[in-house]
Amino acid sequence: MITIKRLLASAALAMLGALSLVQAAGQGNIAPASAAPKFGASLDGVAATDTPQPLPALPAAIKARADALFVNAEDVGQTRALFILRDGEPIYERYAAGFGPETKLISWSMAKSITAVLTGFLVADGQLALDGPAPVAAWQRSGDPRGAITLKHLLHMSAGLEHVENGDPIWQGDTVAMLLGGGAPDMAGFAEAKPAAAQPGEIFNYSSATSVILSDILADTLTPSRSPAARRDAMREFIAGRLVEPLGMTSLTPEFDASGTMIGGSIMHATARDYARFGEFLRNHGVVNGQRLLPESWMDFMLSPSANDGGYGGHIWLNRKRPAGAQPALWPDRGPNDLFACIGHQGQYIIVSPSQRVTIVRLGVTKGEQFPALRRHLADLTAAL
Incomplete structure (x- = not known):
């Protein structure tokens, strides 16, 4: 269990820009086929069990775009995990050296x-x-x-x-x-x-x-x-019953302050696969295995532009134009209008493109000056898909 003291120390390093890259992202490895989970295409969401299944062969253009996030570390920072699903099925999974399918990584503002x-x-x-x-x-x-x-x-x-x-x-x-x-x-x-x-x-x-x-x-x-x-107990029980168990997000670990309040804006941990399960839950508008867990009206609210920033919905980023002077969050000039994303500090992304039937999870460490290149690479990847 990660203690709050250790978490806050980690947060300090990250927020002050002192968190160093652990390894060069280009040294990542493709996850073995035997480690890949099966997300049945017939399911409405990500399956809760991890049954081994080989990943399909990707077209060269798509694979090159995905691999570029590891190879071009000087441009985009270190990519620690990249996991891509189409129609709920994994089509690409790769990790930097020292990270893997069971590694819990911080959410930052994806939380x-x-x-x-x-x-x-x-x-x-x-x-x-x-x-x-x-x-x-x-x-x-x-x-x-x-x-x-x-x-x-x-x-x-x-x-x-x-x-x-x-x-x-x-x-x-x-x-x-x-x-x-x-x-x-x-x-x-x-x-x-x-x-x-x-x-x-x-x-x-x-x-x-x-x-x-x-x-x-x-x-x-x-x-x-x-x-x-x-x-803490009440929140953990609620999360387990309403989110973790139905979605199979067994690695999801929320953190709490000393008063027992969940740090719901920035500090949760999960594996790339479990972040993908959450993305698939959103892509399917709150439905998992044919069962509606979240009302359609709530999903409509979350994914509708807010009055003061068209690029932001209900605690989620939308692929829409933002007000003049605001930094871009996604790529509305390139991607589908229905694309949206959970975005966190240092380049954590759960990108969901319903019209493309795609969910992308990118986790890593990107610094401020690298963000334009990272967004460009992610836009290239979604375009290739």
Whole structure:
């Protein structure tokens, strides 16, 4: 079990840009056919069992695009894992040296999309309301403008709270203060204490603290206890029953702060295959093995552009144009309009292209100046598919 202390130390290195590449990505190896899981084409989602099955031969053009993510490490950074599915079946799986099918890798902000799905379950259960006031006790005092913040505002990153995701230098940002500084023992308390800087729904402000607020709401809904252990247990049980077991995501490991709040904006771990299972769940609009787990209406919400940033939906990135001056997240000038992605710090991606019937997982370490090249390579790969 990875302890929170070790996780936060790792986060510090990563966020400060001091995390070195472990091996040259070009030294990766193709996973042996015997290690490849079978994801039956007849299934609506990724199968829960890993039955050996040889991978099909790929057209040279597609294989070259995929291999380029390992070979061109100087351009795109280290690719540690690349896993591609078509129609739910693996067609490519490769890892850098020292990594493999059983290696758990950090999600960073891909965790936000998992948090959104967990929120959707409780909305579907009638325990939370998307358009109702967010049930945060600190915001319920008379005259507090934060009392007007809804779950939808939080999921659209438009709550209007004062938050600086990445400071200049980075350690002066609120995210580092929350994960590593004074806010670390009670991350939700830190995030929920932020004052209003705009009206709810007025501006888009990407914020890992916002996702921690959602995690706090989830825990409060699942248990009345303030015991950190009780909150962790309630969340783990909920995730196991509603997500891990139905999807077969047995490696998924959420992390928690000392108050028992899941760090739902940035720190979860899973294997590339299990991230792919989550991607397939989204590609199939919340259906697994013919059973609908998440309402179609929730998937429609998550995948609809938010009012203040067309490239962002409900805690997930869309292949749409973003406002002028905003950094591109995907490649709307090239890829299908229905393509979307869970994206995390340092180049973690779960890319889903429903019209192409494709899910791509790329995990690794990419630095700031390498991101344009990484996006270009990923766009080339999706185009080849």
